[in-house]
Amino acid sequence: MGQANGLSRHLANAYPGGILQFLNRNTRAIGLGDRVFTKAILVCGIAIVVLLLGIFVTLMIESLPAIRAFGIGFIGSKNWDPVAGAFGGLPFLVGTLITSLLALGLAVPFAVSIAILLGEYWKRGPHAGLLRSAVDLLAGIPSVIYGFWGLMVLVPLVRTFELKIHVAPYGVGIFTASIVLAVMIIPYAAALGREVIELVPADLKEAAYSMGATRSEVVRRVILPHASSGILAGILLALGRAVGETMAVTMVIGNSNFLPKSIFSPANTMASVIANEFTEATDEIHLASLVEIGLLLFAVTIVINIVGRYIIHRASVEA
Numbered sequence: 001m002g003q004a005n006g007l008s009r010h011l012a013n014a015y016p017g018g019i020l021q022f023l024n025r026n027t028r029a030i031g032l033g034d035r036v037f038t039k040a041i042l043v044c045g046i047a048i049v050v051l052l053l054g055i056f057v058t059l060m061i062e063s064l065p066a067i068r069a070f071g072i073g074f075i076g077s078k079n080w081d082p083v084a085g086a087f088g089g090l091p092f093l094v095g096t097l098i099t100s101l102l103a104l105g106l107a108v109p110f111a112v113s114i115a116i117l118l119g120e121y122w123k124r125g126p127h128a129g130l131l132r133s134a135v136d137l138l139a140g141i142p143s144v145i146y147g148f149w150g151l152m153v154l155v156p157l158v159r160t161f162e163l164k165i166h167v168a169p170y171g172v173g174i175f176t177a178s179i180v181l182a183v184m185i186i187p188y189a190a191a192l193g194r195e196v197i198e199l200v201p202a203d204l205k206e207a208a209y210s211m212g213a214t215r216s217e218v219v220r221r222v223i224l225p226h227a228s229s230g231i232l233a234g235i236l237l238a239l240g241r242a243v244g245e246t247m248a249v250t251m252v253i254g255n256s257n258f259l260p261k262s263i264f265s266p267a268n269t270m271a272s273v274i275a276n277e278f279t280e281a282t283d284e285i286h287l288a289s290l291v292e293i294g295l296l297l298f299a300v301t302i303v304i305n306i307v308g309r310y311i312i313h314r315a316s317v318e319a
Contacts, residue, residue, distance in 0.1 A: 091258055095268050108235060115197055120197055155176060174253065177248075186238075196233075233312055236311070244271055273290070
């Protein structure tokens with residue numbers, strides 16, 4: 001009571017108009033801070049949209065010579081011959097999609113397994129810390145290191161495997177690039193999946209255990225359905241990472257500008273052909289065609305994000 005009376009006397013001395021004056025001043029200060037914060041985040045949001053539109057407009061303007069020359073047929077054409085002035089983006093679009101989807105198919109089982117292990121089974125302890133550090137380290141390794149590892153270690157192994165199954169032993173190609181990409185994207189899907197699994201309410205799991213469910217049944221019927229939208233978000237984040245990867249893929253995919261005939265064939269992705277030829281493109285049509293490849297990659301990324309948001313929304317509604 002004495003402290004309350006002392007605080008009242010202090011407020012009365014500091015604010016002759018009474019406590020209402022004190023509250024009004026603080027309310028005005030809070031209101032001003034809230035308005036400033038609201039405007040700041042609004043400006044940041046608008047800046048992101050402007051930046052996105054700026055990237056699109058820049059790519060569109062720089063690729064106009066190729067768009068005028070080849071039209072919509074650029075996407076469906078499989079010819080890429082800078083000497084003859086023939087350019088088509090189909091081989092690179094197909095190479096990008098096959099490489100990314102194959103890498104995703106290889107990475108998802110490992111990523112989901114690691115997420116379940118770290119999120120449910122090994123939450124604490126030295127084993128969990130070691131595995132978590134290893135996953136984080138994989139995410140931080142530069143892509144060029146993955147490319148060197150692929151060239152020195154993976155390419156000879158893939159060549160030996162190709163000899164055993166009686167296909168052309170290139171060593172480099174879509175299959176090799178997909179394995180490198182799979183290793184690269186596992187940490188992204190696993191880390192986000194682990195965080196989502198850790199957020200599953202303990203009440204749901206305890207209710208399942210109280211009804212006699214085993215741990216594997218709790219994982220399959222409670223944890224995975226509840227965390228499905230977050231796990232899908234991690235998988236789609238990994239897919240976006242795979243679609244745009246450049247250096248590691250360029251070093252092991254074989255850099256062939258022809259439409260791939262199998263997953264063991266050398267190929268090129270949209271990112272790798274830009275990295276290989278952009279500095280050497282002196283002809284206006286050649287340069288504009290490479291920029292149009294970048295525009296196509298931009299569009300593919302947007303489509304993947306839109307489809308991903310729809311899938312995540314459906315998964316969250318069904319859960």
